[in-house]
Amino acid sequence: xxxxxxxxxxxxxxxxxxxxxxxxxxxxxxxxxxxxxxxxxxxxxxxxxxxxxxxxxxxxxxxxxxxxxxxxxxxxxxxxxxxxxxxxxxxxxxxxxxxxxxxxxxxxxxxxxxxxxxxxxxxxxxxxxxxxxxxxxxxxxxxxxxxxxxxxxxxxxxxxxxxxxxxxxxxxxxxxxxxxxxxxxxxxxxxxxxxxxxxxxxxxxxxxxxxxxxxxxxxxxxxxxxxxxxxxxxxxxxxxxxxxxxxxxxxxxxxxxxxxxxxxxxxxxxxxxxxxxxxxxxxxxxxxxxxxxxxxxxxxxxxxxxxxxxxxxxxxxxxxxxxxxxxxxxxxxxxxxxxxxxxxxxxxxxxxxxxxxxxxxxxxxxxxxxxxxxxxxxxxxxxxxxxxx
Numbered sequence: 001x002x003x004x005x006x007x008x009x010x011x012x013x014x015x016x017x018x019x020x021x022x023x024x025x026x027x028x029x030x031x032x033x034x035x036x037x038x039x040x041x042x043x044x045x046x047x048x049x050x051x052x053x054x055x056x057x058x059x060x061x062x063x064x065x066x067x068x069x070x071x072x073x074x075x076x077x078x079x080x081x082x083x084x085x086x087x088x089x090x091x092x093x094x095x096x097x098x099x100x101x102x103x104x105x106x107x108x109x110x111x112x113x114x115x116x117x118x119x120x121x122x123x124x125x126x127x128x129x130x131x132x133x134x135x136x137x138x139x140x141x142x143x144x145x146x147x148x149x150x151x152x153x154x155x156x157x158x159x160x161x162x163x164x165x166x167x168x169x170x171x172x173x174x175x176x177x178x179x180x181x182x183x184x185x186x187x188x189x190x191x192x193x194x195x196x197x198x199x200x201x202x203x204x205x206x207x208x209x210x211x212x213x214x215x216x217x218x219x220x221x222x223x224x225x226x227x228x229x230x231x232x233x234x235x236x237x238x239x240x241x242x243x244x245x246x247x248x249x250x251x252x253x254x255x256x257x258x259x260x261x262x263x264x265x266x267x268x269x270x271x272x273x274x275x276x277x278x279x280x281x282x283x284x285x286x287x288x289x290x291x292x293x294x295x296x297x298x299x300x301x302x303x304x305x306x307x308x309x310x311x312x313x314x315x316x317x318x319x320x321x322x323x324x325x326x327x328x329x330x331x332x333x334x335x336x337x338x339x340x341x342x343x344x345x346x347x348x349x350x351x352x353x354x355x356x357x358x359x360x361x362x363x364x365x366x367x368x369x370x371x372x373x374x375x376x377x378x379x380x381x382x383x384x385x386x387x388x389x
Contacts, residue, residue, distance in 0.1 A: 118357020261290030278365035328382025
C-alpha cells in the first residue's frame with residue numbers, strides 16, 4: 001500500500017483516470033470540473049500515458065467524440081458539470097442505447113438560473129432518467145477509488161453501459177485531501193484491458209445506433225432497463241473485489257452509528273461527513289440517531305434501502321435538488337416509492353438543502369433531526385431548509 005499524498009481532488013481524479021490506461025479523452029472545460037480536463041490534458045501531452053486528447057468546441061461534441069471512440073473499442077473518458085451536462089442532453093440517452101461503456105466525471109453544480117457556479121445536485125437529477133449508472137463520492141479517496149471501479153463496472157460483459165462518478169463541485173473538487181493511490185501494477189491487475197463485444201472496423205463492418213421502428217423500439221427500451229437493473233449485481237461484485245484488494249469497503253447504502261437508532265438521517269455526496277459530526281453531537285445528547293449515506297443512485301438500491309431503515313421510527317431525507325411542482329426532492333421521491341408497500345415503514349421527512357452552494361453546517365443537520373417531528377406534523381411533503389421569508 002502506498003502512502004497518502006495531499007492533492008486537490010479534481011487533480012487526483014485525473015490521476016486516477018490516467019491509471020486506468022484510457023485510450024481517448026474529450027473534455028470541454030467547465031467550472032468546477034476544469035481542473036480534471038486541464039490535468040488530464042497535461043498528462044496526455046506529457047506522454048505519461050499513450051492516449052489521445054480530442055480538443056472539442058462543446059460538451060455536445062465531447063460526448064459525441066468519446067462515443068465514437070468507444071464504438072471502435074477504445075477505453076474513453078469525459079467530464080463536465082451543470083450547463084455542460086445540459087448541453088450533452090441530446091447525446092446522453094444514446095450512449096446507453098448503444099451499450100457504450102463511457103466513464104464520465106461530474107463535478108456537481110447548480111444549473112442556471114439564476115446563474116450559479118456552486119454546488120448542488122440539480123445537474124445530475126435533471127439527467128437521472130437518461131439510462132446511465134450513477135454513483136456518488138463522499139470524499140477525495142472515494143472519488144479516486146470510484147473512477148477506477150467505474151471502468152471495470154461499465155466494461156463488464158454483462159453491463160456494457162456508461163457510468164458517471166459524481167463529486168460535489170468545489171466542496172470536493174477543489175479541496176486538498178490526503179489520498180492513497182493504488183500502484184499502476186495494482187490497477188493493471190484490477191482492471192484488465194477492455195474487450196468490446198463489437199467494434200467499428202472497416203474490415204469487419206457492423207451497424208451501431210440504427211433506426212428503431214415501432215415494432216422494435218419498446219423491446220429495445222426494456223432491454224436497456226433490464227441491463228441497468230441487473231448491473232447492481234456487477235457493481236456489488238466489483239466493490240467486493242475492491243475491498244478484498246485494497247481494504248476499503250463500498251456499499252450502495254453506507255451506515256454510520258445506526259445501531260439502535262430511532263431516527264435516521266440520509267445524505268448523498270460530500271455532506272455525509274458533516275452529517276456524521278451532527279450524529280456524534282446528537283448521540284452525546286442522548287438522541288438515538290444514525291446516518292445513511294446513499295452511494296448508488298442508478299440503479300437504485302431498493303432492497304438495501306428497505307433493509308437499512310428497518311426498525312427506525314423516522315427517516316430524515318436530505319435532497320440537493322428540487323423536483324419542481326412535484327413531490328419535493330428527487331431522492332426522497334425515490335425513497336418513498338421504495339418504502340410505500342413496506343409494513344412498519346418509518347415516517348419520512350424531506351428537507352431540501354444546500355442549493356447553489358449554500359452552507360449546511362453541523363448545527364443545521366442537528367436542527368433538521370430535532371425538528372423532524374414538527375416538520376411531519378406540518379403536513380407538507382417537503383421543506384426547503386433555511387429559506388429567508
